[in-house]
Amino acid sequence: MALFILRRIGAGLVMLVALSMLVFVLLRLAPGDPVDAYIDPSAPLSPTEMAETRARLGLDRPLPVQYLAWMRQVAAGELGYSLQRNHEPVARLLSERIGPTLLLMGSGLVIAIIVGIAAGIVSAVNRGRPLDVALSVPAFVGISSPAFLTALVGLFVFSVILRWAPSGGMRTPGLPPSTGDLLRHLVLPACLLSIGHAALIMRYMRASLIEVLNQDYVRTARSKGVRERWVIVKHAVRNALLPVVTLIGSTLGAAVGGAIFIESVFNWPGMGLMLINAVEARDYPVIMAATLVVGACVLVANILTDIAYAAVDPRIKIA
Amino acid sequence: MAERAPLLELRGLRTVFRVRGREITPVDGVDLAIGAGETVALVGESGSGKSVTALSVMRLLPGTARIDAGQAILHRETGPVDLAGLDAEAMRAVRGAAIGMVFQEPMTSLNPVLTIGDQITEPLLVHGRCSRAQAGERAVAMLEAVGVPDPARRLAAYPHELSGGMRQRAMIAMALICRPGLLIADEPTTALDVTIQAQIVDLLEGLQREMGMGILFVTHNLGVVADMAHRVAIMYAGRIVEEGPVAEVFARPLHPYTRGLLASVPRPGEALALRRAGGRLAAVPGQVPSLMNLPRGCAFSTRCTLATDLCRAMPPDRVSPGPGRGVRCHHWAAA
Numbered sequence: 001m002a003l004f005i006l007r008r009i010g011a012g013l014v015m016l017v018a019l020s021m022l023v024f025v026l027l028r029l030a031p032g033d034p035v036d037a038y039i040d041p042s043a044p045l046s047p048t049e050m051a052e053t054r055a056r057l058g059l060d061r062p063l064p065v066q067y068l069a070w071m072r073q074v075a076a077g078e079l080g081y082s083l084q085r086n087h088e089p090v091a092r093l094l095s096e097r098i099g100p101t102l103l104l105m106g107s108g109l110v111i112a113i114i115v116g117i118a119a120g121i122v123s124a125v126n127r128g129r130p131l132d133v134a135l136s137v138p139a140f141v142g143i144s145s146p147a148f149l150t151a152l153v154g155l156f157v158f159s160v161i162l163r164w165a166p167s168g169g170m171r172t173p174g175l176p177p178s179t180g181d182l183l184r185h186l187v188l189p190a191c192l193l194s195i196g197h198a199a200l201i202m203r204y205m206r207a208s209l210i211e212v213l214n215q216d217y218v219r220t221a222r223s224k225g226v227r228e229r230w231v232i233v234k235h236a237v238r239n240a241l242l243p244v245v246t247l248i249g250s251t252l253g254a255a256v257g258g259a260i261f262i263e264s265v266f267n268w269p270g271m272g273l274m275l276i277n278a279v280e281a282r283d284y285p286v287i288m289a290a291t292l293v294v295g296a297c298v299l300v301a302n303i304l305t306d307i308a309y310a311a312v313d314p315r316i317k318i319a
Numbered sequence: 320m321a322e323r324a325p326l327l328e329l330r331g332l333r334t335v336f337r338v339r340g341r342e343i344t345p346v347d348g349v350d351l352a353i354g355a356g357e358t359v360a361l362v363g364e365s366g367s368g369k370s371v372t373a374l375s376v377m378r379l380l381p382g383t384a385r386i387d388a389g390q391a392i393l394h395r396e397t398g399p400v401d402l403a404g405l406d407a408e409a410m411r412a413v414r415g416a417a418i419g420m421v422f423q424e425p426m427t428s429l430n431p432v433l434t435i436g437d438q439i440t441e442p443l444l445v446h447g448r449c450s451r452a453q454a455g456e457r458a459v460a461m462l463e464a465v466g467v468p469d470p471a472r473r474l475a476a477y478p479h480e481l482s483g484g485m486r487q488r489a490m491i492a493m494a495l496i497c498r499p500g501l502l503i504a505d506e507p508t509t510a511l512d513v514t515i516q517a518q519i520v521d522l523l524e525g526l527q528r529e530m531g532m533g534i535l536f537v538t539h540n541l542g543v544v545a546d547m548a549h550r551v552a553i554m555y556a557g558r559i560v561e562e563g564p565v566a567e568v569f570a571r572p573l574h575p576y577t578r579g580l581l582a583s584v585p586r587p588g589e590a591l592a593l594r595r596a597g598g599r600l601a602a603v604p605g606q607v608p609s610l611m612n613l614p615r616g617c618a619f620s621t622r623c624t625l626a627t628d629l630c631r632a633m634p635p636d637r638v639s640p641g642p643g644r645g646v647r648c649h650h651w652a653a654a
């Protein structure tokens with residue numbers, strides 16, 4: 001088991017380095033000069049002043065040198081400083097922002113997994129009956145509407161019209177921080193984030209369980225006199241979960257994308273909002289670090305998925 | 320042979336499937352009796368309705384099928400019950416307790432994510448026969464009885480860690496752990512290689528001597544029939560076309576289809592040689608008619624060399640040419 005996890009982590013690190021190179025190169029190839037972010041448009045700099053600024057920011061050296069210098073720093077835990085106005089250390093920006101993002105994404109995923117799996121089971125067991133048909137409608141809507149649309153419509157309906165939830169932020173300004181207040185702010189964006197994933201998980205769970213219910217070993221369980229409810233819960237669901245676990249792992253990347261939308265719509269003070277601001281300002285150190293952290297999170301989640309898969313399926317050789 | 324107490328009696332059992340808006344009848348008026356402690360072999364070509372018969376008795380048919388007519392009377396200490404008319408909960412109490420079932424495919428019939436021990440103890444626990452701890456002990460004893468080496472350690476194993484033969488032994492242990500009066504074995508050896516087949520047949524014979532259960536043994540293998548069955552029923556297109564004591568049917572088959580099956584088969588005394596040779600059903604010339612499009616008269620008339628206009632016009636009724644024997648053929652006496 002330990003070896004299995006080590007191998008997965010090793011593979012994850014290689015992926016992470018590849019990701020960092022890709023991001024680095026893509027950003028440098030992108031049109032626009034990071035120096036522009038430091039120039040007051042009403043008072044253009046002379047070419048010498050431009051060069052000085054570049055040299056100060058290390059932007060005049062060849063790409064591989066820039067990359068290696070940056071990686072050395074990253075390895076030492078030194079993520080540099082934001083290129084924006086107050087030059088905050090990137091590490092501090094990240095540590096402030098990562099908590100809210102993990103909270104939002106984590107809640108969204110937990111909701112999606114619970115709702116998706118439960119609805120999938122109900123649908124499969126009632127296949128072709130009214131309940132199954134009724135559940136297929138929200139599932140279809142959830143899968144086919146883009147994340148930003150879900151976010152905007154949800155915001156409009158639930159906080160603007162119905163006023164069930166605050167329309168943004170993580171806390172009510174002026175109130176002392178409390179868990180209740182945090183939850184009130186969290187519920188709507190987390191639910192909206194979960195919709196697409198819940199719908200997808202439900203479709204997979206339904207299809208997978210329908211297939212499993214036709215397997216010989218389910219008939220064997222029935223031939224022993226096992227109650228139908230228990231046949232489903234004990235014999236079928238665990239087998240049906242196998243492909244769903246893989247699906248959940250592979251949607252984590254998409255969940256990050258969805259979280260960025262949700263954060264910007266709900267003004268949620270997480271990494272997504274920070275990343276959007278950083279992209280607008282071409283704040284390279286922040287973009288790079290944030291991308292790497294997001295990438296690392298996805299990789300960790302994928303490793304956890306593999307471990308979960310091995311735990312559910314005894315046939316996986318953990319070696 | 321001594322008269323046996325009746326155990327299971329199928330009376331005019333008819334099972335219908337709805338396939339693409341049409342109805343087919345894979346089991347069409349089956350009469351069959353199994354006595355306590357008796358082995359009855361059910362033999363027939365692929366598609367003749369053997370599995371559907373077995374699944375009808377267990378009421379494990381898929382949702383597209385239903386028992387349309389007839390009875391399946393199970394005689395229990397508490398009196399006879401018609402399985403075809405039982406409600407779901409009463410039927411559940413019969414499965415695994417009064418009737419155990421072993422399926423053809425040991426590779427797919429065990430749950431891959433549950434341990435052998437969990438699956439073998441389950442019948443005891445769902446029927447409330449004993450505590451969890453006792454169930455573990457009885458599972459070890461049962462695995463020992465079916466010849467699984469090192470049974471205590473096997474309880475923690477998963478199905479994929481066992482060979483096909485061992486899995487089938489585990490299946491048998493699971494089907495018999497509640498000591499049912501009837502075991503239904505649907506081609507339990509077909510998926511196994513020849514030497515393992517022989518071991519499983521010997522095992523079932525031994526278990527029957529010990530536990531005294533009746534066995535409905537579905538098979539393609541006439542060697543196995545000659546070796547272990549007391550009586551044999553030959554099935555063709557959803558009907559039992561001939562039945563009787565094995566020795567008599569093998570010595571003097573009355574139905575042209577049975578004669579075709581036995582044509583290339585040695586006499587019962589040579590059962591071992593037969594089994595070694597694979598003992599497959601001899602190829603009877605011609606095709607099994609489609610259930611969608613059965614002939615109006617005798618279902619075998621499309622392949623029968625003795626077929627007459629009478630055969631093509633009218634399906635033959637069951638006649639009894641001797642004690643314990645039955646045949647469905649207009650011209651059986653010509654044999």
Ligand SMILES: Nc1ncnc2c1ncn2[C@@H]1O[C@H](COP(=O)(O)OP(=O)(O)OP(=O)(O)O)[C@@H](O)[C@H]1O
Pocket residue numbers: 336338345363364365366367368369370371372381383610
């Ligand atoms: N799920 C099903 N849906 C529709 N028809 C079915 C189904 N299962 C069986 N049948 C029909 O019932 C007929 C009898 O099938 P059955 O499985 O009982 O045959 P069998 O005698 O057990 O054959 P084999 O030796 O191949 O196991 C088949 O011809 C098939 O057309």
Ligand code: SF4
Pocket residue numbers: 574575576617618619620621623624625626627630631635647648649650651
């Ligand atoms: S009834 Fe006629 S067709 Fe059918 S088996 Fe007998 S002889 Fe052949």
Ligand SMILES: [Mg+2]
Pocket residue numbers: 369370371505506
């Ligand atoms: Mg069959």
